[in-house]
Amino acid sequence: MAISSVPKTNAPPPGTAGISVRDLSVHYGNFEALKDVNLSIEAGLVTALVGPSGCGKSSFLHSLNRLTDLVPGCKVKGSVRFGNGGESCGPGVDVLALRRRVGMVFQKPNPFPQSIRRNFEIPLREHGVRRKEISEVIEKCLRDVGLWDEVSDRLDRSAMALSGGQQQRLCIARALALDPDVILFDEPCSALDPMASAVVEEHIAALRGRITVAIVTHNLAQARRISDRVAVFWIRNGSGTIIEHGPTKEVFSNPVDPSSRCYLEGGCG
Amino acid sequence: MCRLRVDWLVRHVLGLLAVVAGGLVLVIVWYLFQGAKPALESGLPRRFFGDPEWQPGSVRDPQYGLVPMLAGSFLVTVFATALATPLGIAGAVFYQFYVPARVSRWNLRCMELLAGMPAVVLGFWGLMVVVPAISRLEPPGQSLLAAALVLALMILPIIALTSQAALSAVPLSHLQAAAGLGIGRAGMIWNIALPAAKGGIGSGVLLALARAIGETLVVVMLCGNIAQIPGSVFDPIRPVTSTIALEMGYATASHKALLYAGGLILVLVIGLLVGGLSFRRKPNHNTVH
Amino acid sequence: MTSLISSRFTTRRSRVQDWLFGGIGAIASLVTLGALGWILADLVKMGLPHLSVEFFTADMKSAGREGGIGPMIVSTFLILVCFLFPAIPLGVGCAFWLSEYVQGGSRIARAVTGGVDLLASVPSIVFGLFGMSFFCQVLGLGFSILSGGLTLTCMVLPILVRTTLSAMTSLPPDLRPAAGALGLTRATTLWQILLPAALPGIMIGITLGVGRALAETAALLFTSGYSTRWPESIHDSGRAISVHIYDLAMNIPNGGGKASASALVLLLMILAINLVASLLADRCLKSQYIS
Ligand SMILES: Nc1ncnc2c1ncn2[C@@H]1O[C@H](COP(=O)(O)OP(=O)(O)O)[C@@H](O)[C@H]1O
Ligand SMILES: [Mg+2]
Numbered sequence: 001m002a003i004s005s006v007p008k009t010n011a012p013p014p015g016t017a018g019i020s021v022r023d024l025s026v027h028y029g030n031f032e033a034l035k036d037v038n039l040s041i042e043a044g045l046v047t048a049l050v051g052p053s054g055c056g057k058s059s060f061l062h063s064l065n066r067l068t069d070l071v072p073g074c075k076v077k078g079s080v081r082f083g084n085g086g087e088s089c090g091p092g093v094d095v096l097a098l099r100r101r102v103g104m105v106f107q108k109p110n111p112f113p114q115s116i117r118r119n120f121e122i123p124l125r126e127h128g129v130r131r132k133e134i135s136e137v138i139e140k141c142l143r144d145v146g147l148w149d150e151v152s153d154r155l156d157r158s159a160m161a162l163s164g165g166q167q168q169r170l171c172i173a174r175a176l177a178l179d180p181d182v183i184l185f186d187e188p189c190s191a192l193d194p195m196a197s198a199v200v201e202e203h204i205a206a207l208r209g210r211i212t213v214a215i216v217t218h219n220l221a222q223a224r225r226i227s228d229r230v231a232v233f234w235i236r237n238g239s240g241t242i243i244e245h246g247p248t249k250e251v252f253s254n255p256v257d258p259s260s261r262c263y264l265e266g267g268c269g
Numbered sequence: 270m271c272r273l274r275v276d277w278l279v280r281h282v283l284g285l286l287a288v289v290a291g292g293l294v295l296v297i298v299w300y301l302f303q304g305a306k307p308a309l310e311s312g313l314p315r316r317f318f319g320d321p322e323w324q325p326g327s328v329r330d331p332q333y334g335l336v337p338m339l340a341g342s343f344l345v346t347v348f349a350t351a352l353a354t355p356l357g358i359a360g361a362v363f364y365q366f367y368v369p370a371r372v373s374r375w376n377l378r379c380m381e382l383l384a385g386m387p388a389v390v391l392g393f394w395g396l397m398v399v400v401p402a403i404s405r406l407e408p409p410g411q412s413l414l415a416a417a418l419v420l421a422l423m424i425l426p427i428i429a430l431t432s433q434a435a436l437s438a439v440p441l442s443h444l445q446a447a448a449g450l451g452i453g454r455a456g457m458i459w460n461i462a463l464p465a466a467k468g469g470i471g472s473g474v475l476l477a478l479a480r481a482i483g484e485t486l487v488v489v490m491l492c493g494n495i496a497q498i499p500g501s502v503f504d505p506i507r508p509v510t511s512t513i514a515l516e517m518g519y520a521t522a523s524h525k526a527l528l529y530a531g532g533l534i535l536v537l538v539i540g541l542l543v544g545g546l547s548f549r550r551k552p553n554h555n556t557v558h
Numbered sequence: 559m560t561s562l563i564s565s566r567f568t569t570r571r572s573r574v575q576d577w578l579f580g581g582i583g584a585i586a587s588l589v590t591l592g593a594l595g596w597i598l599a600d601l602v603k604m605g606l607p608h609l610s611v612e613f614f615t616a617d618m619k620s621a622g623r624e625g626g627i628g629p630m631i632v633s634t635f636l637i638l639v640c641f642l643f644p645a646i647p648l649g650v651g652c653a654f655w656l657s658e659y660v661q662g663g664s665r666i667a668r669a670v671t672g673g674v675d676l677l678a679s680v681p682s683i684v685f686g687l688f689g690m691s692f693f694c695q696v697l698g699l700g701f702s703i704l705s706g707g708l709t710l711t712c713m714v715l716p717i718l719v720r721t722t723l724s725a726m727t728s729l730p731p732d733l734r735p736a737a738g739a740l741g742l743t744r745a746t747t748l749w750q751i752l753l754p755a756a757l758p759g760i761m762i763g764i765t766l767g768v769g770r771a772l773a774e775t776a777a778l779l780f781t782s783g784y785s786t787r788w789p790e791s792i793h794d795s796g797r798a799i800s801v802h803i804y805d806l807a808m809n810i811p812n813g814g815g816k817a818s819a820s821a822l823v824l825l826l827m828i829l830a831i832n833l834v835a836s837l838l839a840d841r842c843l844k845s846q847y848i849s
Pocket of ligand 2: 057186
């Protein structure tokens with residue numbers, strides 16, 4: 001498994017932004033799914049979010065790009081800042097612009113049931129990209145995920161005819177097309193077979209240095225392979241929270257929290 | 270922020286459309302009520318049940334007896350439903366449990382065809398075929414029996430289709446359990462499948478009943494249209510719907526108000542039937558009819 | 559299922575019961591299908607001799623005993639246009655709002671769906687009564703194709719709302735977050751992503767609605783009128799095919815032959831509409847398999 005060896009940078013590369021999350025909590029109705037989450041996601045690095053199911057990792061990602069707004073009865077409190085920008089949690093934020101800066105790739109590949117080209121055109125036109133430039137963007141982004149050679153001759157056919165792995169790479173390319181600073185991945189490989197999963201993983205790893213990446217994964221080996229930082233989620237007092245975070249090597253080799261030690265060593269969770 | 274303005278506009282335009290669509294029924298009921306008001310105010314309601322006859326157009330001695338019409342509606346509806354229910358359920362059982370799915374699918378097509386048959390075509394056929402046949406037995410032929418027979422044919426597919434849907438929704442595991450106990454096919458149908466599908470079949474029958482009360486064309490063409498309480502099934506009748514259809518073209522003043530009152534009664538009775546049905550059904554189990 | 563429930567090992571009593579149930583069912587089915595076949599055979603036997611090209615294009619003669627139904631076909635078509643024009647935005651828009659802009663369980667959503675369901679239970683003669691006095695008299699549209707179309711709009715609206723709504727709720731649920739994550743507005747999501755995906759389902763609703771409208775007579779008797787002239791505009795009165803059948807059957811002695819022919823035409827139109835609907839339904843199923 002070849003991982004592109006981008007040097008770990010100290011200064012954030014231009015065009016990316018770190019995320020700083022303070023005292024974040026997420027409620028679904030009366031149920032507190034996340035509580036007291038504090039985390040700095042560093043610019044240009046890959047941060048893996050791990051932990052057992054149901055401890056609020058998806059909720060965390062969704063509160064970063066405000067997809068929680070789409071869930072009736074969901075309340076998010078706390079502070080989220082991208083780079084040097086202002087507060088992006090709370091009212092009065094241009095949510096659509098925020099979502100353009102913060103892309104997301106979901107567990108199940110979710111291309112729109114239209115042609116491959118339309119999958120790019122709809123969001124690009126929405127964000128004011130001119131028609132002439134669109135083909136160029138499509139080619140560049142599809143090349144970025146290694147899909148161009150596979151689909152360049154059938155851009156006008158349905159995206160639903162692609163294989164699962166291809167669909168997922170299409171979704172990554174579609175997120176890249178909006179030129180985001182950050183991409184959030186929510187278990188992007190868990191619906192794919194091992195071969196497709198390896199290809200997708202490779203392309204995520206290749207984003208390191210260009211874009212800030214936060215990736216939820218249940219595959220600890222994958223987290224170890226591609227991430228620079230890792231944060232472990234756990235349920236405490238009925239709500240999810242981060243029990244440990246730091247550089248991947250340190251956390252994996254010497255976890256401090258007993259629950260996370262147990263989890264990372266594969267004993268429980 | 271032009272996009273957001275478009276978004277706002279779309280939301281409100283759609284909301285307006287939805288309110289119009291949802292409120293339409295209120296407009297109609299309110300309208301009927303307004304139209305029926307003169308009839309409700311002028312002391313007529315007492316005469317609805319007191320007057321022996323229906324002669325609202327008569328200048329010298331108008332008669333406002335609604336009872337014959339309500340009786341006509343009631344009788345033809347109940348008669349037709351009573352005819353259609355056993356046929357519909359027996360057919361559904363037959364195609365669900367006795368016939369291979371391939372054949373059963375063709376029956377489904379036929380039932381859909383019958384369900385989509387325009388009422389006026391059924392009424393016309395009844396006039397050409399059923400009425401002469403009955404008049405050979407006992408004139409005049411246009412009668413409670415003729416209307417009920419054709420009406421039964423019209424609502425039968427509703428009962429058959431909903432019953433078969435309810436029977437096919439009975440979990441296979443229940444039937445397997447019965448088969449595993451050595452219970453025969455008939456016993457399984459009688460003791461397991463029909464009780465489990467009772468709710469769905471009942472809804473189908475009530476729906477058919479509601480449809481029959483409101484049906485106009487078949488009835489107006491076949492029932493003979495004489496406002497009386499029939500002495501036998503061979504006598505003509507005149508249900509509420511056909512009264513409206515026949516008289517709305519020329520009715521004026523309090524006569525017209527009476528027709529609105531008749532319409533209001535129909536809407537309320539059917540609304541109660543169907544409303545009660547959807548109340549009984551599980552909330553998120555809405556089907557298209 | 560049939561193979562699973564073999565009656566080989568049942569006792570004699572249950573075998574008798576089995577035969578009894580099967581026999582009753584077979585008789586019930588024979589009666590029903592026999593009646594259907596009888597109706598169709600009669601219509602074909604009486605109507606087919608009258609069918610010709612002229613029947614579709616010619617004027618009516620001798621109160622309907624002779625000639626064709628050309629004007630009625632045109633009127634029917636115009637009534638359908640007048641019915642669809644307001645019905646589609648109203649029905650589809652209502653369903654869109656219910657599925658995308660309000661929560662299913664909220665009070666306003668329940669009120670609107672309840673209203674639409676109640677509307678579905680109103681009998682067609684009541685729509686006729688309402689249409690005659692509201693559209694024809696209060697709005698001053700007179701006995702016209704437009705009045706008839708608007709009356710049908712009220713009547714068929716629930717079908718459109720219900721089918722569109724079920725098409726929307728059966729869309730893959732992850733389309734909405736996918737669109738949201740790309741920063742699309744709800745309006746864009748609706749028009750560019752959800753509408754194209756739900757279109758076959760919506761078309762099914764529209765074809766079903768057209769079938770229902772074609773079959774309707776009671777709501778049209780006193781709204782679109784009886785005129786047998788060629789309609790020149792939607793403000794003219796025009797007789798629908800179904801009303802024509804009614805008139806021939808009830809008021810014209812010896813009108814049976816032409817009435818059967820008209821009924822046959824109407825039936826064929828409805829069959830064609832149903833065929834379109836089931837083809838669309840097949841396509842819906844197929845596209846669901848792909849995704
Ligand atoms: N839309 C929702 N409504 C109510 N509860 C939810 C919703 N989404 C998630 N939850 C609850 O929030 C908790 C965290 O869920 P999630 O963020 O999906 O966890 P993870 O992604 O770590 O498996 C779970 O207990 C889940 O049941
Ligand atoms: Mg998750």
